[in-house]
Amino acid sequence: MRDDRGRQRVIIEGVRPAVDGGRFPIKRTIGDELIVEADVFADGHDALAVALRYRAESVPQWTEIPMEAIGNDRWRAAFPLSNIGQYRYTVTGWVDHFLTWRRDLIKKRDANQDLRLDLLIGAQLIEKAATQAPKEVEQALSRWVKELRATDAPEADRIRAALSAELAGIMAKHPDRAQASLYEVEFAVIVDREKARYSTWYEMFPRSCSTKPGVHGTFKDCEKRLPYIASMGFDVLYLPPIHPIGKTHRKGKNNAPTSRPEDHGSPWAIGSPDGGHTAIHPALGTLKDFRRLMERARTHDIEIAMDIAFQCSPDHPYVKEHREWFRIRPDGTVQYAENPPKKYQDIFPLEFETDQWRALWDELKQVVDYWIEQGIRIFRVDNPHTKPFPFWEWLIGEVKRTHPDVVFLAEAFTRPKVMNRLAKIGFSQSYNYFPWRTTKAELTQYFTELTQSDVREYLRPNLWPNTPDILTEQLQHGGRPVFMSRLVLAATLGASYGIYGPAYELGEHLPREAGSEEYADSEKYEIKRWDLDRPDSLQEFIGCVNRIRRDNPALQRDGSLRFHAIANEQLLCYSKRTADGSNVILVVVNLSPHHVHSGWLELDLASLGLDADQPFQVEDLLTHAHYLWQGERNYIEVNPHSAPAHIFRIRRRVRTEQDFDYFL
């Protein structure tokens, strides 16, 4: 305080957005505008000037734009995020003596006070600015100094000169910032490509893609599946691990502790004499085949997401070549995974507490780098919460420094604070509790938290109604209407969502045993053959919902989510809306699979940008039925046996000058 900071009268506090005071970056996507706010004030009543400073990480120079006072000492400005990568931002502010003087001069003039001394004070301020300004500005300012000091001129002329907008403009451009305050934190924002925010995932086991029964599918078979996936509107195809599978302690069908010779094992038991994390399972094809699949997928606007599961089968080359990366037991054997009393003898976890941790980190990064070289830009990370947080923070940071277009999805269905931390340290998207949030109260509470609290700044939820590990009780018992309603919920509550197919569209719902969330005859342990042409497939319905997502930008973001009241516990109603209000979607979902439900909506019209006294049009985008509504209260009925949800687009009425009405 006794150093020069003692002279910095301007206080800057409460800079937002920020995660943990700036310890972690916030997240945005390209083309967004980042709105920054801060509390800025000083002692006394002097006028302030406040500026937002920002720069792309790689550019040392700051760009500054003035912040505007929006009341209660809060200031705001926004800057464009034109490129992917990282930006920095912070806030600076200073007391503006000229602005203070000018403001007070006007008040005194309006009170008819004697201004002679004030004009001389103003001249002093301008003179001081002149000495610090570039040559040509100095000359201009000196002219004003003379005018303000021209005691022989009429006072009215001198006041007019003093208050001229041109002078104010020049003085604002050349302020005295010697005592400016600069906020001590440089905040970071990660700017991702759009897919990090808005993505539609399809998970599929490549080995089940053959059309011939019992035959191991290949990448070539996957290629043939692409039009089918594209027809449903998915843009990310996520494949479970494609690496060689270990034989030692291989699990049999339904996770049996021993396997028969014809069993194919779990793709997550990675590594065999054929190779480890950078090798490809020979039965699937070659690296060339895989690259061709990626290319073909791209022609359908589909990107391949790769699974990153940093764990090893006992046959993984690392086990022989790098015993120092495993935990060795007193009998000299390698410690397998366990969650006592459960044992997973087919899986050896990597030992991050090894003294050779730096070499281990480097090797794992090289795995990621290798697949990036092959063209992969999306990684779905298996169980990230069982590896140290500093490792992920380092890995993701390093990867994105050279490849800011890479997207990481964290597969961590674990404790809330662990999930949040993984998002903070860099994961682009996060699995979450959606599968188990089924009632109106649960969904409302959870998605309000995800989209309205600070969590929204760093965690992007990716909603999965099912995964190969999760067949929820609701899906087991609810029948087709629940498969439809859960899909609509995932697709409209989440800008990113995914399904594990074809299990999902074919309504696969039998558990291994009662009370289990495991599938009976799970695809994790065997090759399945799916009849994609079944008449009860949801293929068409899913395609329709994903088309609605694509056509309505309101559904491609989460921040605008608002729930609307309806006095029926089985009906959930919510809306999303683009920032400019040009696209507004209202969804009503019947959460009960068995009954028709109806009720009176009580819409929060302000959040929809609607006037209470103007009718508005609602179009059900699933059925193309149109209705004309007005005001908050509107009757709604949802029959789960036709469709368990309405997805309405809302259009305001606009009246032209010719008294012609249309809906926009």
Place this chain on the structure above:
Amino acid sequence: MRDDRGRQRVIIEGVRPAVDGGRFPIKRTIGDELIVEADVFADGHDALAVALRYRAESVPQWTEIPMEAIGNDRWRAAFPLSNIGQYRYTVTGWVDHFLTWRRDLIKKRDANQDLRLDLLIGAQLIEKAATQAPKEVEQALSRWVKELRATDAPEADRIRAALSAELAGIMAKHPDRAQASLYEVEFAVIVDREKARYSTWYEMFPRSCSTKPGVHGTFKDCEKRLPYIASMGFDVLYLPPIHPIGKTHRKGKNNAPTSRPEDHGSPWAIGSPDGGHTAIHPALGTLKDFRRLMERARTHDIEIAMDIAFQCSPDHPYVKEHREWFRIRPDGTVQYAENPPKKYQDIFPLEFETDQWRALWDELKQVVDYWIEQGIRIFRVDNPHTKPFPFWEWLIGEVKRTHPDVVFLAEAFTRPKVMNRLAKIGFSQSYNYFPWRTTKAELTQYFTELTQSDVREYLRPNLWPNTPDILTEQLQHGGRPVFMSRLVLAATLGASYGIYGPAYELGEHLPREAGSEEYADSEKYEIKRWDLDRPDSLQEFIGCVNRIRRDNPALQRDGSLRFHAIANEQLLCYSKRTADGSNVILVVVNLSPHHVHSGWLELDLASLGLDADQPFQVEDLLTHAHYLWQGERNYIEVNPHSAPAHIFRIRRRVRTEQDFDYFL
């Protein structure tokens, strides 16, 4: 991350309490226990050990106490604040491999698994701890190592040894903390004496204390006033500035721009040829008289609070001796205070932007130091928001470093964020918006914010229903019942409150003119004579309320404040309660001065520590009437013409083993 932090698997987040991530200290009072919580977790499923570290600022060694897991990865511990001054605290945590191993051993034993290898792993862990432990511990641990490795002994014995509580205790005391995480912020807590939290203020102009009409009062007259002040239960007597008053541009009666020779001027126009901020107005007496007043006050348990108003009359010695501490205008005159178009020519503000700012800071600190030497420990600071924040942060920090018992009250009725910042940078107590919060909605909203949000960690409100500057419209028109109800509100909503007397107890309510909050014939500009014996004086009522405050510790803190519902907009109901529940106070105030109001209370029984199925006793501490209530809903009636409030003490029913009921 590539440095050793990469090995620190434990994450520590969300440490509370904290102000702005630890940038500012929180506040507590002596004898409090500081409860600290944090989110602490690691990757995977290993057991953790977490410790709270704390130390008195002056002690370099940390004390550590284990934190307890309270669910959802939240940990908690508390430490005692036994001395005034500053303490530091932070959190550390590490993966506890022995604890993990022990927990898993129990699970495996219960599942009847083969434990031979596990016992050897345990022996390794103990052996490693032994090598790092002190000699005698090493020997004890070595014995256990042998027991665990005794393959010839019965396995049951080896397991019993492995799980012995003694071993667990020793291992917990000698953990391997090489990879421990330490939270990067050292938080600070300011521990004040109790008066910083719980204080009852009386403001009085010494010059009006003479009993002879028109005669300037003295400190000796003040002494005679002490029993009267003590009879009302006040423990802080705050005197407006007692320094010499300037003559140049002295204000006359009712703030008239010119004064007559017999006018005494405003005490805030500090400085004359008789001296400045360390001098005493000769008409009041001598320094010796002042010290005697302080001493006499102490015998009545009253402390004198001094006014610190860092501003000068044109006659202040600084003006001649330190022109560099003022702003000089182009004509060579000193800039007076102004708030255009208003001019305050009797006041010269100090110019903190002077190049000589360090000398100015030093001088002002010497003023404070001087009065501390005379025995002053409470300062009421006039208009702190017109001096730079870094100045106050430095001044208060320096003063409290050597005199941690000093209390600073910030007189800043200004913008909310400015008031909050002043509290953050060190002011012990803060004036606030209480005078203008009059409706039920306003009071509920404002005091919920002050007592339930993070503001409670650093801002201690001091509630003033009036001041010499503030005669609210409500007091002007409400009559005696409003003077009573506002006093009850101040005295029970705030652990600290004060009144400007005798204006308050005598119901002074005439404004200078309609629409003004200034008193007619304000005491700020003239000597007043008050008839303390008037039969309508509130002296006795105030004494009663302050006795209730003294007898009920629930009213001596603000954090437990809870509002209770009652369907009548004129009735405000709230409670306070000690942490141990032994003292519970429920207040019902009638906000309307003119009418009897009644309604059904809907008590939040849990917040009162009451059972719905047990009767409880309520005693009105103002009237000593007793009632027996049960459940949430209870009828209440408040007649402003007898007393505009009930202050109930609530006692739970306790049933002895002999079936004898009493209320506690």
